[in-house]
Amino acid sequence: MLAETILAGLLLASGAAAAPAPNPLELIKRAPSPGVVIQKCSNPGMLALAYDDGPYQFTSDLVDILDAAGAKATFFWTGTLYGCIYGQSANVKKAFASGHQIASHTWTHGHMGSMSADQIRSEMTKVEDALVNLIGKKPAYMRPPYLETSGAFLPTMAELGYKVITDDVDAGDWNNQTPQQSEQAFQQAGASGNGHIPLMHETYTGTVHTLTPWLIDWAKQNGLKLVTVAECLGDADGAYQAGTFTPNGQTSC
Template structure:
């Protein structure tokens, strides 16, 4: 009787312990999300094409270019920077449906480092709701506007379980750098070591056409696989928060 009780107690304690100790994969994921700002891929042999500030008039054609090349990109979308995201609903869903990563670039593209925690959370939740309304998922990745991560930003991202992405190559397209100047940056950086996560903007036609096509060819020449940001971090299954969600019917900003 005493032996049976001891076995039962031990099993019960083991069960409590098992529940108390997080799954190692989940521990790695939470650390990955909250611990630091990520600027490069976690492995070699890859290139993560990442575009900010959309959706915009070039989104659909950019998806077509990537599809034709058989590669996947990452779109860091805003809610209202270049018009209301719902006005580009078809392009946003097209990117998602074709297996590209759709991630957050905040709702209004503000300077997040000077905002309160509540205001930061609201920015993120509005993007989440828009994505849910358009394709039923919530993003798990964000690239902050202006690459600013100060103030309460990282604390809120930790609480909301977001992976924070910056860059290791700034193409300078936002600063009137020509595609040839941007191309030279990749040539100088080289194709060795951990894969690049560049800062690019899909709001510039020269980036969408000239630079993107050059990068596709550059990657092929250097035996690099073009992947999503999540894939380049060995987190292909973590692009979105778990589950699907019901939209609230909103169709305007």
């Protein structure tokens, strides 16, 4: 009996040795932490097209352009910046059904750095409620308006479980940069190293109809895969909050 016990112990030890523990750094890489600012991809060979301020009148065109190229993107949407999000319900559902990542850009596009924690929570939960009503999902990613992350903002994002995205390439469309000037920003950033997460806005026709097709070609020429922000961070399964959510029937802002 003693010999059998010793043999069993040796076999268990042998099995444990054959299956080393995961590298903690790899686990961190695969699972971005909530409440921590992320500027660029953790994986090389990728470009995460990311658009702010919608949904808007160009959303449907943008989805068509991306889908025709087999590209995926991330939409950081507000609730009320360009009209009520419920008024764009068809476009919201179209983008989600096409496999693009839907993320939050807050309800009113206000200055988060000067808001209280309760105000910030309200900004986030209103977007959550709208998206549950429209697509049945709560986002796990967000990008703060004006890229402001001061004050109570990051601690509140950590509490709510949101991964906070900024950027490492600014297309400058918000600052009256032409699509051609935006192209120069990407060329200067280059295609080597870990992938880019650009700051772009789907509310400008030049960004949707000129810059995006150029970026699709640029990515192809440089061997870059066009993916969602979550995928470029090794977190494709973490794009949305876990759980099953029931729509509350709200139909207006």
